Amino acid sequence: xxxxxxxxxxxxxxEEPVHLPCNHSTISGTDYIHWYRQxxxxxxxxxxxxxxxxxxxxxxxxxxxxxxxSSTLILHRATLRDAAVYYCILELAGNQFYFGTxxxxxxxx
Amino acid sequence: xxxxxxxxTHLIKTRGQQVTLRxxxxxxxxxxxxxxxxxxxxxxxxxxxYEKEERGRGNFPDRFSAxxxxxxxxELNVNALLLGDSALYLCASxxxxxxxxxxxxxxxTRLLVL
Numbered sequence: 533x534x535x536x537x538x539x540x541x542x543x544x545x546x547e548e549p550v551h552l553p554c555n556h557s558t559i560s561g562t563d564y565i566h567w568y569r570q571x572x573x574x575x576x577x578x579x580x581x582x583x584x585x586x587x588x589x590x591x592x593x594x595x596x597x598x599x600x601x602s603s604t605l606i607l608h609r610a611t612l613r614d615a616a617v618y619y620c621i622l623e624l625a626g627n628q629f630y631f632g633t634x635x636x637x638x639x640x641x
Numbered sequence: 642x643x644x645x646x647x648x649x650t651h652l653i654k655t656r657g658q659q660v661t662l663r664x665x666x667x668x669x670x671x672x673x674x675x676x677x678x679x680x681x682x683x684x685x686x687x688x689x690x691y692e693k694e695e696r697g698r699g700n701f702p703d704r705f706s707a708x709x710x711x712x713x714x715x716e717l718n719v720n721a722l723l724l725g726d727s728a729l730y731l732c733a734s735x736x737x738x739x740x741x742x743x744x745x746x747x748x749x750t751r752l753l754v755l
Contacts, residue, residue: 564741575746626738628697631683
């Protein structure tokens with residue numbers, strides 16, 4: 533069962549904001565939402581995570597819908613180094629991550 | 642500090658053989674998880690270990706097994722290999738076992754079964 537749904541691909545112009553959506557309609561109250569990104573031939577890299585409230589860090593912002601059935605990863609100014617596959621993940625039990633199929637982000641110079 | 646390390650980086654096996662993959666977590670991390678990533682898909686959870694005990698198992702057959710050692714390193718074993726076991730096997734470590742903990746992934750071992 534797909535626990536998260538993401539668009540297969542998105543494009544963004546360099547230095548513009550990017551909003552990556554994710555649907556997780558079966559989320560329950562204790563499930564954390566994590567976002568990781570993965571470059572070719574590398575392991576996934578942590579981006580951000582949250583439970584109920586919106587979160588900000590130096591890499592990105594995470595906006596979580598009030599009903600928690602969807603979330604959006606926001607990259608404030610896309611750079612060429614942000615081109616990667618972005619995974620929206622539900623943590624259904626402590627440390628057990630359930631990945632979606634990911635969104636391949638292309639950044640256009 | 643060194644990140645999560647995995648060995649070997651690449652491996653070629655034939656159907657029916659057995660394989661052992663190794664993972665060293667970040668120093669001080671006590672939880673190790675294993676994931677399988679088939680080409681073009683997101684990683685799938687296989688196992689989770691904490692303090693040398695299995696704490697979680699994904700939907701994988703009994704051909705898959707793992708263990709964690711006193712130094713918190715871990716091995717993943719796969720018996721009777723099938724062509725469909727060809728994948729990138731990822732190891733991730735976290736400081737403790739708990740909700741909302743960040744996991745740090747290694748570069749993976751790429752297994753090809755012929």
